[in-house]
Amino acid sequence: MKKLTLMLAGLGIATATVPAVASAQGYNNWHPINARVANLDRRIDQGIRSGALTRGEAVRLRGEFRQVVRLEQRYRAGGLSQWERRDLDRRFDALSRQVRWERNDRQDRRYR
Structure with missing residues (x-):
């Protein structure tokens, strides 16, 4: 009986804390701005290196990124x-x- 009571108490505490932890960890789909900047910069660099971005696309995307x-x-x-x-x-x-x-x-031209 004591084990059941402790288990139910633990379950109640866990249930109460999960929403607070979830919102603190960013589960509302919001990412810190610094992380978004780094991610976008990395994705543009990868597109240039792989040739998935043409020179014009890369220049335009970099300009918009800087803005x-x-x-x-x-x-x-x-x-x-x-x-x-x-x-x-x-x-x-x-x-x-x-x-x-x-x-x-599908404009697979190398960045030059």
């Missing part, structure tokens, strides 16, 4: 508000879709 990074720096100068965080999130999502599209559009 979003500069915007992030401007936003951070005054502290990121919730609106600014959402704006950056939307912009990074759009750029991520563009990188995926350009890398998979």
